[in-house]
Amino acid sequence: MGIARCSFSISNRPCRIRRAGRADLPGIYEIETQSFKDPYPREVLENLLSLYPYGFFVAEGDGRLLGYVIVRLIKGRGHVIALAVAGSHRRRGIGSSLLARGLEELRRRGAGSVWLEVRASNVTAQRFYLSQGFERLATISNYYDDLEDAVIYTMPLLS
Numbered sequence: 469m470g471i472a473r474c475s476f477s478i479s480n481r482p483c484r485i486r487r488a489g490r491a492d493l494p495g496i497y498e499i500e501t502q503s504f505k506d507p508y509p510r511e512v513l514e515n516l517l518s519l520y521p522y523g524f525f526v527a528e529g530d531g532r533l534l535g536y537v538i539v540r541l542i543k544g545r546g547h548v549i550a551l552a553v554a555g556s557h558r559r560r561g562i563g564s565s566l567l568a569r570g571l572e573e574l575r576r577r578g579a580g581s582v583w584l585e586v587r588a589s590n591v592t593a594q595r596f597y598l599s600q601g602f603e604r605l606a607t608i609s610n611y612y613d614d615l616e617d618a619v620i621y622t623m624p625l626l627s
């Protein structure tokens with residue numbers, strides 16, 4: 469297991485989703501820095517890969533990395549730690565395909581539900597998660613280092 473298809477192709481070549489490896493870290497870091505105003509430092513991404521190798525996936529196509537997702541299981545619940553797609557390749561189904569792969573892994577490992585936090589100002593991500601079946605649960609004030617609020621989204625994971 470390991471390689472799955474995205475829900476789309478690029479230049480008629482399929483985009484693939486597979487588990488991340490250490491060699492992917494530079495490409496992941498590049499997407500991370502493009503995507504977030506407070507990107508994880510390289511060492512944090514490296515630690516996340518060591519801690520959650522089962523839940524760290526990348527999408528590749530066009531001969532390069534196009535996105536990644538990190539999920540983990542905590543006490544029977546799934547958590548989406550991070551999800552990002554290269555700016556030039558958004559809105560083509562890569563985010564949905566990555567999320568689906570992460571959720572599949574969580575289900576397989578027995579997660580009954582999944583949750584995530586997103587910046588209150590990140591309207592695009594919130595629209596994305598709503599489109600994927602998540603529901604808004606609550607807001608946590610001053611959650612981020614710059615004191616922006618986080619919005620919590622959840623979804624049951626039916627097997």
Ligand SMILES: CC(C)(COP(=O)(O)OP(=O)(O)OC[C@H]1O[C@@H](n2cnc3c(N)ncnc32)[C@H](O)[C@@H]1OP(=O)(O)O)[C@@H](O)C(=O)NCCC(=O)NCCS
Pocket residue numbers: 503504550551552553554557558559560561562563564565584585586587590592593595596597599
């Ligand atoms: C959020 C993100 C991962 C979505 O990835 P993506 O590959 O563009 O998403 P998809 O193409 O699979 O989109 C699926 C659906 O989400 C919704 N959606 C995605 N981007 C949207 C946007 N900019 N505006 C409105 N709806 C949007 C749409 O319903 C879309 O379906 P459609 O294109 O058929 O209308 C991507 O925008 C991203 O990397 N953002 C920066 C990082 C980030 O904010 N990550 C999440 C933080 S927790």
